[in-house]
Amino acid sequence: MNMTTTAxxxxxxxxxxxxxxxxxxxxxxxxxxxxxxxxxWINAAADxxxxxxxxxxxxxxxxxxxxxxxxxxxxx
Numbered sequence: 306m307n308m309t310t311t312a313x314x315x316x317x318x319x320x321x322x323x324x325x326x327x328x329x330x331x332x333x334x335x336x337x338x339x340x341x342x343x344x345x346w347i348n349a350a351a352d353x354x355x356x357x358x359x360x361x362x363x364x365x366x367x368x369x370x371x372x373x374x375x376x377x378x379x380x381x
Contacts, residue, residue, distance in 0.1 A: 317368040324357070324364040331357035 331354040338350035 317364065317371045321361075321364040321368050324361040328354075328357040328361050 331350070335347070335350040335354050338346040341347075
């Protein structure tokens, strides 16, 4: 486990930053896969992008909940 992963687990802003990075990486991977014209790579990259979008949505929701006061910022 690296420092970024640890921070993302406790700080919703760090989790959002990490999710945005994963989304960018997944978009780049899909672009490269499409250039390769290998269907298995394209499908895998598209699946990875879908997961990255879900991760970003969850991170945005978590940060929104913290900012609105719906959840505590520190772990129990």
